[in-house]
Amino acid sequence: MTPTTVNQADIIVRRNPKGCKSEDFYNWPEEPFEEMDSTIAVQQFIQQKIRKDSSNVDEILTPPKGQELGIWKYEHMRQFCLELNRLTVKLQAECNPESCSQMTATEQWIFLCAAHKAPKECPAIDYTRHTLDGAAALLNSNKYFPSRVTIKESSVAKLGSVCRRVYRIFSHAYYHHKTIYDEFEAIHYLCKRFSLFSIKYDLMSVENLIVPIPGMDFQTIEVSKCTPATPSTGLDTTVTANTSVIAPTTESDTSEA
Ligand SMILES: [Zn+2]
Ligand SMILES: [Zn+2]
Incomplete structure (x- = not known):
């Protein structure tokens, strides 16, 4: 566990050098959040906690003291x-x-893919790719998320719809590809973390979380008190359950500007 050093200096370089061995990957000492001097400190902090123990979703989702919650959620x-x-x-x-x-x-329900001009019944794997591409485009959009340090409340409000759409990937995996889901979840606890995140930060309603998480009772999870008011599940009112098809809600980039 020798930290990588720069020449003689005792400076820890937290970077994976070209050609480094798998056992050396990310093999450096943890860094306290206060000492992370970078515009991507929050991401580094989150990833550090995931590497430490991916099963400790409570800890991973606990923001450092004084952390602005919009950025934390983003x-x-x-x-x-x-x-x-x-x-x-x-x-x-x-x-x-x-x-x-x-x-x-x-x-x-059948979910329609929102990545097209007119919402479309894409096959599940295409829906998955298109939805992740769409989420990446939105989250990297200079218009809505120009900074990794501050974030407008109107942009934070967009996270709820991203949440609902990408959650369908978990639910499809769980109900149709259970072995793959189980193997992945046993290592990464990603759906567990996502479910807690969605409830804690009021981004999805509990009824929409249809993948059971062993040992987690969604009803008992407290919504984070200091969460700034964001319209969350209210956007779902355009979805009706009386047909067999769920059209994407109308919060596409153009209609929600
Ligand atoms: Zn599509
Ligand atoms: Zn499938």
Whole structure:
């Protein structure tokens, strides 16, 4: 566990050098949040906690003292999308347009893909890719998220719809590709962290969280008190359950500006 050093100086370099061995990957001492002097400190802090113990979702989702919550939620959302790409790669092994021609979880709804001019019934794996691409485009959009340090409340309000859409990847995986879901979840606890995150920061309603998490009772999770008021599940009112198809809610970039 020798930290990488720069020449003779005793400076710890927290970086993976080119060609470093897998056992040396991220093999450096932790850094206190107060000492992280960077515009991506929050992301570094979150990733550091995930590497330390991915199962400790409470700890991972606990912001440092004084942390502004808009940025905290935004950086977690970025991290979820990043890690969901890994689950998607695993899903590709058995989820294809022939096996799953529609994006479904339970039999109740078919989800339409919001990545197209007119919402479309994409196969599950395409829905997954298109939705992650759309989320990445939004989260990297210079218009809504120009800074990693401050964030407008109107932009924070967009996170709820990203949450609902990407959650469908978990639910599809759970209900249709259980072995892949279980193997992934046993290592990363990603759906567990996502579920707690969505409730704690009031980004999704408990009824919409349809993937059970062992040992977690959604009803008992407290919504973070100091969360700034964000319109969350209210946006869902455009979704009706009396048809078999769930159209994407109308918060696409153009209609929600
Ligand atoms: Zn599938
Ligand atoms: Zn699509």
